Amino acid sequence: MTDTDVAPAVPAGTSKTTTSTRRRAWTVTALLVVFMMINFADKSVLGLAAEEIREDLGLTASAFGLASSAFFLLFSISGAAVGLLADRVRPKWLLLAMAVLWSVSQAPLAVGGGLAVLITSRVLLGAAEGPAFPVAQQATLSWFPNHRRNLPGALIVLGITLGVLVAAPVLTWVIQNHGWRSAVAAVALVGVVWALLWVRLGGEGPYATAPTRSGDVRSEGTSAADATTGPAPRRTPYRRILATRTWIGATAAYFGTYWVIAFALVWLPSYLQDALGYSSAGSTQVLMLVWGLGGVVVLGQAGLTGWLLRRGTASRWARGGLGGVLLLIGAAACLALPLAPAGAVTAVLLVAGFGLAGAMSSVAVTTVTELAPADRRGGALGIMNAVVTTAGLVAPTLIGHLVDTHGAEGYRYAVLITGAVLLLSGVAALTLIDPDRDARLLST
Template sequence: MTAVPTMPQRPAGTARTAGSSVRAWAVTALLVVFMMVNFADKSVLGLAADEIRADLRLSATQFGLANSAFFLLFSVAAVFVGLAADRLSTKTLLLVMAVLWSVAQVPAAIGGGLAVLVVSRVLLGAAEGPAFPVAQQATLAWFPDERRNLPGALVTLGVTLGVIVSAPGLSWVIQNHGWRAALWVLAAVGLVWAVAWAALGADGRHAAGTDGVDRPVEARADVPYRRIFATRTWIGATLAYFTSYWSVALMLVWLPSYLRNALGYSAHEAGTVVVAPWAIGALALLAQAGITGRLMRRGVGSRRARGWVGGWLLAVGAACCLALPFVDGPTAKTVLVALGFGLGGSYATVAATTVAELAPPSRSGGALGAMNAVVTMAGLAAPAVVGALVDAQGTDGYQNSLLLSGLFLAVGAAASFLLVDPRRDIARLDA
């Protein structure tokens, strides 16, 4: 026999790590699309606000309440499914959610009035409530802590990309085929993603650890959820994220109407301009991930690398919103709104990676789910509050709601600067 030349061999662990890395990024890409579909679902009523109000003869308050209904079971579902994610396959949970999203679109797409629309949105909200925390958990489970900022940011980026990609197309469908046709489009897209995830999705293979090796590592000792929720880091990250989500809710529900009714944009123009804050948010997410990752690789603690960086995003967003009364003209106001909402709405990755760092691996899903439940209460309140302001004050109600958002963002910035310090609270939890 002819001898086979001996070739240098890579350590087996290296090969497994390389393969796991490819799979990790493939799963991350699927979950980016998952969040894109999620926020396309959320944004469609805002894009069709004037058409739906005219078709169903709704006041601004009624329309706001219909959008608030989306969040009625959103928070409850986030808690229960977040807790389940600590024990069940995240692949299965995400697949079930995606199928339910598509089914929930059907009643309102078929027909009916306000009652059908509300029921459909309640069901959709219940199915989508756990999406962000479970998607973050499923993604972060593939990466050690020091490598989590970029994948966490990319999954959050799916939120902004969902609106950026879908808004022009959905606006065209709404204007040319009606708002119910847009719901059918979203139902079909959700089913396509579910098929792709069933074939290609997978659960993370090393849910915790800092060594980057594709094997389980020793987990930190479990602690009761109540102790996690009592830490200043969890409270600060949750409060800051709440104020950020308030801005996100306003962008989804009322920003297209503000552009059309207060700033004078046409329906087509509003469908394009509404993308601006989401695009700024996407850039802010990537910049935050890069800055945070670089700081942490240089040994900077997550108090500054996450809490302070996130605090500055909220602080600048607050300043832009609060500056609105001091400028004139639709262009200047559009720029300030885009910057204020784009930066102010970009705290999600900071919150998720901070809580994932704080909580032991077996408590991560519950800690993230509980945070998401509290945070999304902003989505329950914001649309209704703004609807009432618009009915009471006309177009002035839009600007006053933006000023209120600016005040909330300022509070969130203070919470992020002053309360978020995972290292301090991890030491206390482990003591």
């Protein structure tokens, strides 16, 4: 066993080991934040280079929307499959394989090719990136007990925001000065560098589920000795977890968040320029405001949720209630956006509508992690991610069709649909999420 293997449970009173484990926990967390940054930089390339790609390849809005949605063709399937596999194979190696595969999948597009290569590259990239978020969360949260998971979970979500914030100006500069294919090559190369670092420094923590010598699965916080001498714990069927109101509510709420993410990554730059009249530089600034607000909200939600939990507030309100309210505010902003006068009011509503929804990513993951037994978390998170990311398959294609059919007015309809989706998601979070109740039901 090397220093990158699963860390053992920390013995009480061993301050040196505790300090080392904490340092390792935050090192792994930082690496996985960067992992998510690269993941979303990969996703954002097409949106940032939309006009250049459409002109270079002669694509209509519908064709470009189809190419963007192709990313999600295998995204959901691989997310569910690898999520289930993560309960049996160490997340360290799954994450390494993802990083290598998504870099390799972009190489042909960086070299050349037309629409067929674009679609094939995006399909393969989506298959490689589909499980990234749930497996990264699983690996990160394995280093922390439940009451300390809000911050590291939120930091992984923050990696999404940071990825776009860094990618927007850097990749825009690369696209304008060296072409969009160079931007694709750049993000692929960064993925390779990350993989090399992860081989040396990555791993799972003491709260991971580890197989015992007898082949049973050890529950979170259980020592290896106890696991090997005690009776095998009863394993909860996945179908029972997926049938809980909490899992359904968290998944429905997170679907709204991912709809906004897909819209923002693929069509928001074009919406800002073609429908709202922003220049390329102005569009980049608004994008940074949207993602910047998202990052602030994610961290604020994590801090407030942690404070509420420490004061004894039920997770139903500390997580589901807070996340649901943020979704409803975002819904109100999106529904008001098409009716607002052009100018500062439009910008404020757009930033609020798209920026406030992101916190549900962290809420959904920590909620399902709290609900699901330790040996079922990978599958529960992976299947949730598979359902949620179907939003990425539908939204870009639908918006492209609306733009081709109605021109710039199509964006107005797209924003109204987004507001309706967020409204339903917020209601689901407020009415269905209650992990304390459903965890008790699962334990019977």
